[in-house]
Amino acid sequence: MQLCFATNNAHKLKxxxxxxGTNFELKTLQEIGCNEELPETTDTIEGNSAQKAEYxxxxxxxxxxxxxxxxxxxxxNGAPGxxxxxxxxxxxxxxxxxxxxxxxxxxxxxxxxxxxxxxLTLSGKSYSFEGIVEGVIIETPRxxxxxxxxxxxxxxxxxxxxxEMTLEQKSKISHRSRAFxxxxxxxxxxx
Ligand code: ITT
Numbered sequence: 001m002q003l004c005f006a007t008n009n010a011h012k013l014k015x016x017x018x019x020x021g022t023n024f025e026l027k028t029l030q031e032i033g034c035n036e037e038l039p040e041t042t043d044t045i046e047g048n049s050a051q052k053a054e055y056x057x058x059x060x061x062x063x064x065x066x067x068x069x070x071x072x073x074x075x076x077n078g079a080p081g082x083x084x085x086x087x088x089x090x091x092x093x094x095x096x097x098x099x100x101x102x103x104x105x106x107x108x109x110x111x112x113x114x115x116x117x118x119x120l121t122l123s124g125k126s127y128s129f130e131g132i133v134e135g136v137i138i139e140t141p142r143x144x145x146x147x148x149x150x151x152x153x154x155x156x157x158x159x160x161x162x163x164e165m166t167l168e169q170k171s172k173i174s175h176r177s178r179a180f181x182x183x184x185x186x187x188x189x190x191x
Contacts, residue, residue, distance in 0.1 A: 001025065001191060004032050006052045006066035012176075019184050023191045032062050045070050045082050046117045050126055053119040065120040065183060069176060071149045073137060074111040076103055084148065093148050097141055101152065110136040112153065114175040118183050127186065131178030146170060 004027045005013055017026050029035070038055050040048040045068045052066035070084035080087040080100065088095035104110065116131045134156045141151035143163030150162035155173055162170050171177050 004062045004064040006056050032060050049117045050119040053121040057121040063122050067118045069116040072113050075107045075109040112137050116175040116179040118179045129179050129182040131175040133175045
């Protein structure tokens with residue numbers, strides 16, 4: 001089956017190709033002739049992931065899946081959420097972390113979770129797959145691996161931040177791998 005993964009992130013593409021095996025002819029956006037920015041204008045992670053996958057189906061007639069992720073902090077009513085990438089006003093991980101830590105100063109409730117939602121649109125019908133990892137936000141960033149909010153996020157049941165883990169360790173428990181595992185199971189059943 002021909003299937004497009006609506007991302008421009010080569011790293012994500014490589015990971016999912018390895019998981020899917022050869023039953024699927026996985027295409028990039030460029031390979032299906034889509035070179036424009038996909039719309040991400042809803043106010044939820046779920047909404048943005050659906051918007052991207054459905055856009056590709058509607059404009060290119062290709063079956064497609066898209067993901068969207070973010071960090072949801074309980075004491076901030078779920079922020080930064082859908083605004084995670086640009087929380088400080090720019091796409092800058094250090095600044096985004098700074099803003100979060102400032103907003104959580106003097107806050108005892110440090111509970112947070114990373115969430116990924118993948119939407120798969122097959123012949124116009126959409127299915128969604130969610131992956132969540134619960135954890136806490138620490139006061140001072142630790143670790144150099146990973147990206148985004150990894151240096152301030154410690155997953156439940158662990159002492160290390162995501163940025164102190166190897167990619168392999170993080171991948172075993174991450175929100176993204178959990179959502180992708182559900183997608184892969186679904187696709188294997190439907191191939
Ligand atoms: P693409 O949309 O180009 O794939 P992105 O950086 O926007 O890349 P996501 O939609 O997956 O990536 O995530 C949005 C933001 O949420 C991201 O920029 C980070 O700030 C944060 N985030 C998501 N997953 C994360 C993770 O595993 N570790 C740390 N921060 C993460």
